[in-house]
Amino acid sequence: MDALDVARWQFGVTTVYHFLFVPLTIGLSVLVAILQTMWHRTGNERYLKLTKFYGKLFLINFAMGVVTGIVQEFQFGMNWSDYSRFVGDIFGAPLAIEALVAFFLESTFIGLWIFGWDRLPKRLHLAAIWAAAIGTNLSAYFILAANSFMQNPVGYRINPDTGRAELTDFLAVLTNKVALVTFPHTLAGSFLVAGSLVVTVGLWHVMRNRDSTDTGAYRFATTFGSWVVLVSSALVLLTGDIQGKIMTEVQPMKMAAAEGLYTTESPASFSVLTVGSLDGSREIFALKIPYLLSFLGTGDPHGTVQGINDLQAQYATQYGPGDYAPIIPVTYWSFRFMIGLGLAAAAIALLVLWSQRKNRTPTSRWLLRATLVMPALPLLANSFGWIFTEMGRQPWIVFGEMLTRNGVSRTVSLTEVLTSFTAFTLIYATLAVIELKLLLRYAKAGVPELTPEPEPTDDDTERPLAFAY
Template sequence: MIDFTVVDLARMQFAATALYHFLFVPLTLGLSFMMAIMESVYVMTGRSIWRRMTLFWGTLFGINFAMGVATGIVMEFQFGMNWSYYSHYVGDVFGAPLAIEGLMAFFLEATFIGLFFFGWDRLSKVGHLIVTWLTAFGANFSALWILVANGWMQNPVGARFNPDTMRMEVADFAEVIFNPVAQAKFVHTVSAGYTTGAMFVMAISAFYLLRGRHVDLAKRSMAVAASFGLASALSVVVLGDESGYVATEHQKMKIAAMEAMWETEPAPAGLTLFALPGKDGNSFEVKIPWVLGLITTRSLNTEVPGIRPLVEHAETRIRSGMQAAADLDAIKADPKNQAAREAFAANWKDLGYGLLLKRYRDDVENATPEQIRQAALDTVPDVAVLFWSFRIMVAMGLYMIGFFGLALILSTLHRLRQTPAFLKVAFFSLPVPWIAIESGWIVAEYGRQPWAIEGVLPTFYAASSLSVTDLAISLGFFVTLYTALLAVMVYLMVKTIKAGPASYALIEGIQGSSRIPDAAAAHPSR
């Protein structure tokens, strides 16, 4: 029998490492493009203040990137350590984009980052600018392949189960790459990263303006961050709408849980603005008519299915999965049984639903009606967690649109220094994008439960056969290690920020030269 304590500990460990890692990734994505924009202005104008800005924010980017690498490497190893059956079952499909990311995208990104730090005095202005832009695109290219892999977990297209190898195998790699869920997740995620980078620059620049330090750098940085941040925040909302539309097609249960929607909403479906979800219904709710239908179906005549009807549909697929499991047993007993192969080919897409019964018995084809019903109920994620996580994410997103809009107005009117109240708000808004991002991660990943691969492989069935002691020790080790790394990162960031633009000597020190041009030192606004 499956030890669910082991499964829970394995899930906790992956969730902890992923949440830690995702503290660094969005800032890397955002700062990379901010650096490229600033260096572009330097190359076009020749004003050294923009070079100093690129160097300063580049130092912070480098610290964050190093921590992202340190925390990200472990995550891929966990698939072999804690999720060995997952690796066996879907490794042929899932491993391909991860391999491409590691062997191509990451190494290209790392190469460009090396040239960024070492190439200031070795490359021409235009040559170094190209390197900086390639660093930004390389970071996004790396994120693309990770999200292709993750998108396949949400919508497993382009693959089929091979009864001879007992594994999922690639049938159409182009379909895996151009998976609509993966593409929607990619643009939504990188836009969130851009917003994070913009908020980071805004907050640190506001800190400088409040202290009256490094004013030339701070006001220019805020001007760039305000416009870049507003465009990014607006794109997050628009692209998030696309993610909702795609999820409605492929992850109906997730959408129903996010809305705490227990019964099917007739067209046009209303959006639940506020509710008090329980285990089997809402004790109170406030709806906005039509909005959910427009977001999720792009129409006014399509209904949105609720949790209870989706549970009933899951029962139907579980029964089909039981037949697929029986056909698979017949194939294993007699590989030449053509009738069993034809029957399995008709039902294999429901095999994952049959595997949900493994939670209750090994011979799934003999499951009782009560066990089938319970397995169907297991397809419902925690409604309250999804409902509130989604609303926190949306609230933070709307706040950032208003914030960056006001920042752009004040920057255009040159009123930032004369508005200390806004500068204080900007400084204390630093955690906002991370709250939104981590909430979004919970919606995307926790909302997929009970599936490791949506409709294909239950999470509990994907775990390795480890002991509770093994996982408790490794969980404690990783949480301790990642907390220490986070503390080191915060320490280095704070130290660099306190030092201010002078800290760009870190980059020039790497090159063996900390020379500051005399003209730039005498006229820092040049």
Template sequence: MEFDVVDLSRLQFAMTALYHFLFVPLTIGLSVLLATMETVYVMTGREIWKRMVKFWGTLFGINFVLGVATGLTMEFQFGMNWAYFSQFVGDVFGAPLAIEGLMAFFLEATFVGLFFFGWDKLSRRQHLAATWAVAIGTNLSALWILIANGWMQHPVGSVFNPDTMRMEVSSFYDVLFNPVAQAKFVHTVSAGYITAAMFMLGISAWYMLQGRHVRIAKRSMAIASAFGFASALSVVVLGDESGYEANLNQKMKLATIEAMWETEPAPASFNLVAWPDMKGRDNLFAIEVPFVMGLIATRSLDTVIPGIKDLVEHSKDRIVQGAIAWDALQKIRSDPKGVDEEVRNTFARNSESLGYAYLLLPFTDNPMEATADQVDAAAWSTVPNVLPMFYAFRIMVACGFFFILMTAVFFYYSSSGQLDALREKRRWLLHIAVWSIPLPWIACEMGWFVAEYGRQPWIIESMLPTAVGVSSLSVTEVLLTLAGFVALYSTLLVIEVALMIKYVRIGPDDGDPADPSSETSPRPVSGAAPVPAE
């Protein structure tokens, strides 16, 4: 029954996190695109760019509000569903979340108000500064959240205190500049940029197919394709960096992503297509590309990538070592002041493997008395289900290369002044752009699935199993909150989609197409020099 609570708690957090991340990437990307378009408006004085900022800003606002609402719910779940986790990591995990709330969130929220209500109260440059502050705040918010998440993937700059049973910060610098967190930040932000670019590209393509708002659609398509092409290239490059960090710090995750059961001679081959079999602990079939995996994951020709089976054997050794640490910890907890110094030394020598001892608790109450079969079962519990990991990663990668192709094609047509040719001769490209709007969200969700499910069974990599961090709740209590979240979030999703569709159908203000002056500001604005008509 206890593990039913764990599974339900995991399901609830996964549902709310994946739902929340439907809004995050679009918010991150659109904020930068809005600031870029408004910069063009301030530099040129052309009124059409202001109308573009207002239109895309409306869609940004709808997305932003629901993103904030769903994000707050997630943070409350730490105390509600994961009480021991919150106690265990509070000294480390709380700092990035507090900074995110105090600095990034309030900065972002304050200037969002100025963005929407300051058009007639601020000068052009002042309003532009507010828009850039929104973009900076949005990205800073992502930074601090990903520093916290990166620490869960690679817990550096901290030590476990056996007297308090908590993790304590030993170097905030190491927490802040954790290489896993930095790689996740730049990769996630770039994914947000491509999400916004494909969103803008698809809606602009729909307007061109409809023959509506063509002037704004063409300009939006030009900026989205250029921004999106650069972002799509960076996503692939930065994703490679994340893979390299996984090989250094999360070898089991990398092995399951590649369905690599056996350790191969360097450089390892890449499984292009395979069908992993968890029961047989092998691939039923695989199409391999020689050398590619070794080059991607190690950036060398002679570094060996360990396979799943060898990593399981390594886990067995750490489980045995962790049981020694667990036994010493029980003695320290029973008599913190009178415990023998040798016991503390024994714990210190084996403390890095303590988390592995907790993997034995589903099988025995005393890890020191575990049988060989129980150690084997605990070691194999460190292997996530390989099949969903394997294909989730490949769906994400396939989407990434598709985005490069799509944005490159539209960038070519926009930079060469041939966008009108799309409406006349290659309407199928516009249709593809429209139908591609959901793909960035699919890629983002697959990426988070790989990152979080691939870490299992750990809630903190190699230190705290997920099953240990859960709150003492009943199945009924978790089911009730899960049902409540599903109902609430489903309602919010319907509202979000309905509002987006409504304002996309209404479309932007075109001004007066017959009046050339409609593309220029009709009067000087305080803080900016008048700009001649084009």
């Protein structure tokens, strides 16, 4: 074990942990805005109760996401200074815009939304949550644009004197084909997570508090969340199909590794289950669906999909001697866990809708148990998706331009990286416990009781700000 290995583990752990909060924040911001819009248009108090209820869960998650996201910025300078030096001119541009525009838009209007319940006119207050939701989604786009450069470098040149990548076309970076498809795919996955949480909390209250005066609100939340899950699942599959074709075009090794495809095939079969050799160099046994991989990768059932061994030989000739295949078991199984866990959440949502047909109240304990684990399924699917995306790019940190081993800080010792890795892991474990306890406490508490809110007037400037949560 050396500093490179620990630096990679640290970046992986902190990134995956941070991303546990991101999809829920993205999805809930929009769903809360939709619920408040429904209240604004109808005046029905159940929508207001649901807005405040799920808004509280959104704020808890948002705060944790901000705290854990700060670490990501520091890691580039701490453990990956050579990478930062090489690609900073390009990588820094979208991240700077994300911080100066999207994040400030998001955080400013979240503050107005929190404290403006009894001070802002209803329309302005509604606009505040929509502005915060737009800022959240803009943040996601700029970050994904930066990441997409690592997958498919565009809009740059290598300065022969400094050896650094320099930005030549910022629009090309923002319209990178990888970013354009990754963004809607990520959003769909985020709504899948948020919808699952809405379903879980709503159904738990429906089954545990059947005589409550707020049962109607919980039933609506359960149905609303279930439809969000089903629609977002369909969008995940649609955008994932497009993403697979682009991945085959720009990163054929990643697609080959995802399928355990060792030799080039035309047509290529989709691997349901593959057992390979321990060194990952050949296939021993496979259960396959004919023609499916060719269609997923190229759009043509008879299309050619390049294999791992052929691509390895090609890259060795193009980039020099070395092993250019990622860790096959990691990419193969993370790809399948990503798909399988997402489909499992959609299946549970279907069962929930069926159980509530014709205004019935669900009674199955097995359904409740399945629903209680439901939010974890798409959350893990999102995490496995990012593990696949980043591990499938290896050994490149910037595909075709910089190997991961060349991006690590050369002056940081193994002891220093281990110290920061241990500290961050312990802090994150503590934050995970706090986050889970807060979410459970406020989710169990249910929707709030409403109190009459005074209309804002011209002479209320001396009234203190009201924290609505």
